[in-house]
Amino acid sequence: MHLDHATIVTPDLDAARRFFVDVVGLVDGARPPFRVDGAWLYADGRAVVHLVDATLRAASPNEAGHGRVAPRIDHIAFRVDSRDAWRALIARMDAAGVAYQRADVPLAQQVQLFVALAPGVVIEFVTAAQNASS
Template sequence: MKLDHATIVTRDPESTRRFLCGIVGLSDGPRPPIRVGGYWLYADGRPVIHLVEATIPALAGKASPRIDHIALRVDDVAEWAALVDRMGSNNVSYTLSEVPLSDEPQLFVSLAPGVAIEVVTQLSRSISIIVD
């Protein structure tokens, strides 16, 4: 079994699409004719993230329907460095941590309205020097 795709429901699918395509490196691709607005974003020729425009109002004091986070894996040092460079050049704030026990570096970005993106790598802990 493997992950097929994740769906993000948001009031602002366009800004999420811009981040995931322009910063993370996914690509906008074909999408079936669905009644609500949105995008399908591709990695390695597969639609891995479905962005859907929220069609119901948010509950008082809460973000629109959402998921907690999506994790993307980067296993190439140059790709990791380029991602961090794009974040810096686009003034994208992020936090770094490590996966407990495995010490895998992970980077978190919070997107409005309330969706987080995680990027994790098996690359050596020394990769975190690139983002310091």
């Protein structure tokens, strides 16, 4: 298993994209059509930084808003490269009673599991869809 990517929620998507592309040297690339705007930025052919547009638009600090709190680093993700390792991970989570949400991402041909460790602390595990099939 290795670190796959970091997701950053930002109120200024364009500025964050310019920083990572123009300054850091990442490449703006393909991203699945999620319901919220964002960008996937690549290094060596892999999307290593996922930017997500903050949807929280409260007029004042005392006004409730809807959506993601920003700015923040949303989650870290670990890539699991084999079917056996994926199944072993799920077995360990099930045995420990760890709740997770599964998300299929057909465009990227991958499967994600999200574990909420605490409010605002999310860990993702991702694998190729073929590793997650029965």
